Amino acid sequence: MVANSPLNPKDRNAAFKTPEDVIARVLSGERRALAHAVTELERLSPTAPALLQAMQPHLGNALVLGITGPPGAGKSTLVNAIIKHLRSINKRVGVIAVDPSSPVSGGAILGDRIRMTAALDDNDVYVRSLASRGYLGGLSPAAVRVIDALDAGRFDIILLETVGTGQNEIDVAEVADIRLVISAPGLGDDIQAMKSGLLEIADIMVVNKGDREGAERTMHQLLGALSIRASTGNKIPVLKTTATTGEGIAELMQAVETIGSQVRAAPKTERRRKRARYLIARAAADLVAGRIKGGSTSGLNELSDAVLAGTLRPEDAAKQLLKDA
Amino acid sequence: MVANSPLNPKDRNAAFKTPEDVIARVLSGERRALAHAVTELERLSPTAPALLQAMQPHLGNALVLGITGPPGAGKSTLVNAIIKHLRSINKRVGVIAVDPSSPVSGGAILGDRIRMTAALDDNDVYVRSLASRGYLGGLSPAAVRVIDALDAGRFDIILLETVGTGQNEIDVAEVADIRLVISAPGLGDDIQAMKSGLLEIADIMVVNKGDREGAERTMHQLLGALSIRASTGNKIPVLKTTATTGEGIAELMQAVETIGSQVRAAPKTERRRKRARYLIARAAADLVAGRIKGGSTSGLNELSDAVLAGTLRPEDAAKQLLKDA
Numbered sequence: 001m002v003a004n005s006p007l008n009p010k011d012r013n014a015a016f017k018t019p020e021d022v023i024a025r026v027l028s029g030e031r032r033a034l035a036h037a038v039t040e041l042e043r044l045s046p047t048a049p050a051l052l053q054a055m056q057p058h059l060g061n062a063l064v065l066g067i068t069g070p071p072g073a074g075k076s077t078l079v080n081a082i083i084k085h086l087r088s089i090n091k092r093v094g095v096i097a098v099d100p101s102s103p104v105s106g107g108a109i110l111g112d113r114i115r116m117t118a119a120l121d122d123n124d125v126y127v128r129s130l131a132s133r134g135y136l137g138g139l140s141p142a143a144v145r146v147i148d149a150l151d152a153g154r155f156d157i158i159l160l161e162t163v164g165t166g167q168n169e170i171d172v173a174e175v176a177d178i179r180l181v182i183s184a185p186g187l188g189d190d191i192q193a194m195k196s197g198l199l200e201i202a203d204i205m206v207v208n209k210g211d212r213e214g215a216e217r218t219m220h221q222l223l224g225a226l227s228i229r230a231s232t233g234n235k236i237p238v239l240k241t242t243a244t245t246g247e248g249i250a251e252l253m254q255a256v257e258t259i260g261s262q263v264r265a266a267p268k269t270e271r272r273r274k275r276a277r278y279l280i281a282r283a284a285a286d287l288v289a290g291r292i293k294g295g296s297t298s299g300l301n302e303l304s305d306a307v308l309a310g311t312l313r314p315e316d317a318a319k320q321l322l323k324d325a
Numbered sequence: 326m327v328a329n330s331p332l333n334p335k336d337r338n339a340a341f342k343t344p345e346d347v348i349a350r351v352l353s354g355e356r357r358a359l360a361h362a363v364t365e366l367e368r369l370s371p372t373a374p375a376l377l378q379a380m381q382p383h384l385g386n387a388l389v390l391g392i393t394g395p396p397g398a399g400k401s402t403l404v405n406a407i408i409k410h411l412r413s414i415n416k417r418v419g420v421i422a423v424d425p426s427s428p429v430s431g432g433a434i435l436g437d438r439i440r441m442t443a444a445l446d447d448n449d450v451y452v453r454s455l456a457s458r459g460y461l462g463g464l465s466p467a468a469v470r471v472i473d474a475l476d477a478g479r480f481d482i483i484l485l486e487t488v489g490t491g492q493n494e495i496d497v498a499e500v501a502d503i504r505l506v507i508s509a510p511g512l513g514d515d516i517q518a519m520k521s522g523l524l525e526i527a528d529i530m531v532v533n534k535g536d537r538e539g540a541e542r543t544m545h546q547l548l549g550a551l552s553i554r555a556s557t558g559n560k561i562p563v564l565k566t567t568a569t570t571g572e573g574i575a576e577l578m579q580a581v582e583t584i585g586s587q588v589r590a591a592p593k594t595e596r597r598r599k600r601a602r603y604l605i606a607r608a609a610a611d612l613v614a615g616r617i618k619g620g621s622t623s624g625l626n627e628l629s630d631a632v633l634a635g636t637l638r639p640e641d642a643a644k645q646l647l648k649d650a
Contacts, residue, residue: 044638052635071395071512141639148633187396269630276629276639281617284643285610292606304601305594308473310377313369314466314601318609322647 019050026153027058031123034153038128041145052145055152060268062094062151063260066176067161073182074208077243079161083125085249086157092124094150094158096143098132098172126150132162139171141282144275147175173201174278177263177271178256182206183222185214199225202236204255210240210248288322344375351478352383356448359478363453366470377470380477385593387419387476388585391501392486398507399533402568404486408450410574411482417449419475419483421468423457423497451475457487464496466607469600472500498526499603502588502596503581507531508547510539524550527561529580535565535573613647 016022016036025033041048067082069075079095086093128150130143143160150158162172173179181202199205205226207218222238237255241248263271292300303320306312341347341361350358366373390407394400404420411418453475455468468485475483487497498504506527524530530551532543547563562580566573588596617625628645631637 049635052633056634145635272633273626273629276632276642277617277625279632279639280625280628280642280646281614283639284613284617284646287640287643287647288609288613289606292602292609300602300605301598303605304598307601307604308377308597309381310374310470314604314608315612317601317605318612321605321609322612 019047019054022051023054023058023152026055026149029123029154031126034126034149037152038146038149041149042130042142044142044145048145052148055148059148059151060272062147062155062158063256063263064147064158064160064175064177065256066172066179067159067182068172068179069182069206070187072187073184074243075161075182078182078206078208078241079159081241081243081246081249082159082253084246085253087122087124091156092154093126094153094155095125095127096146096150096158096160097127097129098139098143098160098162099129126153126155139175141279144175144279147275148272171278171282175275178259179203180206180252180256182208183218184209185212185218203259204252205236205238206252207238207240208243210242211245215240288318292321344372344379347376348379348383348477351380351474354448354479356451359451359474362477363471363474366474367455367467369467369470373470377473380473384473384476385597387472387480387483388581388588389472389483389485389500389502390581391497391504392484392507393497393504394507394531395512397512398509399568400486400507403507403531403533403566404484406566406568406571406574407484407578409571410578412447412449416481417479418451419478419480420450420452421471421475421483421485422452422454423464423468423485423487424454449480451478451480464500466604468496469500469604472600473597496603496607500600503584504528505531505577505581507533508543509534510537510543528584529577530561530563531577532563532565533568535567536570540565613643617646 016025016033022033022037026037037051039045040051065082067075067079079097083093083095128146130140130146132140139162147158147160160172160176179201181199181204183205184207199222205222207215207222209215219238219240226236226238239248239252239255241252243249300321303312303317307314307317341350341358347358347362351362362376364370365376392400392404404422408418408420453471455465455471457465464487472483472485485497485501504526506524506529508530509532524547530547532540532547534540544563544565551561551563564573564577564580566577568574625646628637628642632639632642
């Protein structure tokens with residue numbers, strides 16, 4: 001894989017010699033090296049551990065901005081408007097678009113939509129689609145490694161966009177440093193219900209399509225709902241944007257920056273460890289679920305029957321199971 | 326709580342004497358006894374274990390039909406049409422509507438929508454709203470106990486409806502005996518992506534709003550997507566309905582009955598154990614996640630750092646963690 005004698009050693013496109021070489025070139029902003037590193041990390045190829053180790057001293061600078069919300073809120077258009085704004089103030093922007101992995105979509109709806117409008121030849125914007133994991137979504141563990149690669153590539157802000165489905169939102173809540181929940185007027189009752197679940201994780205609420213009728217009402221509804229949640233102590237900003245015209249984007253990014261400065265004040269390691277803990281938690285849950293589905297654990301039927309009969313709480317059965325495992 | 330001398334012992338509304346008395350009255354179709362049992366089980370009150378035990382010999386007859394799909398597909402209207410059809414063929418129908426628990430919705434959007442149209446004075450229809458669990462949804466363990474109560478109440482079919490958000494769909498997939506995934510034409514790209522995740526769990530796909538333009542195209546898209554999935558061996562029916570007129574509902578319920586007869590051929594206990602295993606799995610996952618978030622487990626930081634550095638896979642860190650726990 002690693003060529004020993006590249007045809008032209010001075011060529012910036014020269015073959016990658018060592019993981020350290022790749023990372024040095026990623027750090028210097030070489031796009032091909034970045035793409036190479038991202039791919040290796042996504043696949044967890046044999047060189048991935050060495051790449052990750054070579055990166056370690058250079059990580060923890062990028063701010064990961066999670067962007068989620070119900071269908072129809074205009075997330076992709078907003079992502080494009082945010083990219084445009086961040087480029088106008090000379091920030092480098094990485095985008096990870098998490099698409100459901102499925103035969104219908106082919107797994108690249110969000111990424112394509114962003115790529116179509118983002119400047120393709122801008123070395124300071126990098127868009128990567130990632131398929132979500134397994135059935136009904138869920139962030140691939142690869143996303144955390146790709147975040148690290150973009151961080152090493154000196155992207156200031158990494159936008160992590162997901163379509164609001166299944167496990168995705170829960171995962172974005174855990175992985176992102178700051179969470180934007182996007183909403184829009186007139187999306188109907190079900191959407192209202194979805195949004196409400198998302199309220200719990202928002203650091204900033206955005207009412208997009210702010211030029212539409214009902215935008216003010218949606219904002220008031222959200223403010224009302226958030227005032228009930230006020231017991232948590234944090235005041236959640238509710239901001240109005242019109243992504244198609246760029247209206248409100250600067251104010252939104254100002255609010256992001258305010259929270260971002262608090263996030264940056266915390267130790268870098270802790271932010272990254274939070275992501276690792278999340279990966280471990282999901283893997284542990286999968287492990288336990290697998291054991292249960294496999295039915296291999298002895299005594300599982302007895303535990304199940306006791307739960308059904310109401311003599312054992314599921315929590316106590318789970319404790320028993322983890323002890324036996 | 327239990328009165329020793331009810332004013333009129335012959336009154337069907339007499340106070341409940343013992344758990345066995347409650348269940349006997351549930352079995353005889355007394356609505357107030359059912360409501361009492363459901364509430365006790367939902368809250369897991371002190372009498373709940375005794376109620377569950379008294380029920381055991383009478384369980385396993387009801388078919389649990391999970392109904393899920395993206396917002397805007399017309400799930401509640403379809404549920405109403407299904408209720409109407411099942412009543413016309415003299416089936417008793419229980420409905421559990423799982424609503425996001427949140428300050429915005431107040432937690433009863435779906436249930437209210439169904440109650441508004443379902444006959445309130447029909448003793449053979451019972452509708453119960455349940456708040457979903459925790460942030461971003463997820464079926465409450467109470468749902469499984471309420472299923473048992475309705476099963477004891479001799480409801481032939483229990484419809485379990487959820488709004489398509491967060492953990493809900495994953496849970497319905499595990500808990501229901503048969504899964505209907507509802508879709509509709511013209512819901513846009515994001516919806517398309519959501520649907521595609523749901524394809525994996527469908528036993529029957531429904532294209533509702535079948536009188537709208539694009540219904541045929543949506544059906545063809547789904548059939549195409551499902552043919553790719555055909556490797557699993559099961560042929561998934563794709564059916565068109567127009568819930569507002571009742572068109573296609575009889576055919577849909579015919580398809581449900583075909584799968585239902587296969588489901589009923591399996592041992593009753595196994596279907597119920599599957600639900601208990603699911604409850605235990607979720608509780609175990611919560612337990613592990615709690616330990617990780619609490620950060621109490623010794624060595625967790627070391628494990629996290631090794632995962633970040635790529636020297637340890639999350640799966641292996643999880644194994645370590647479960648072993649130590």
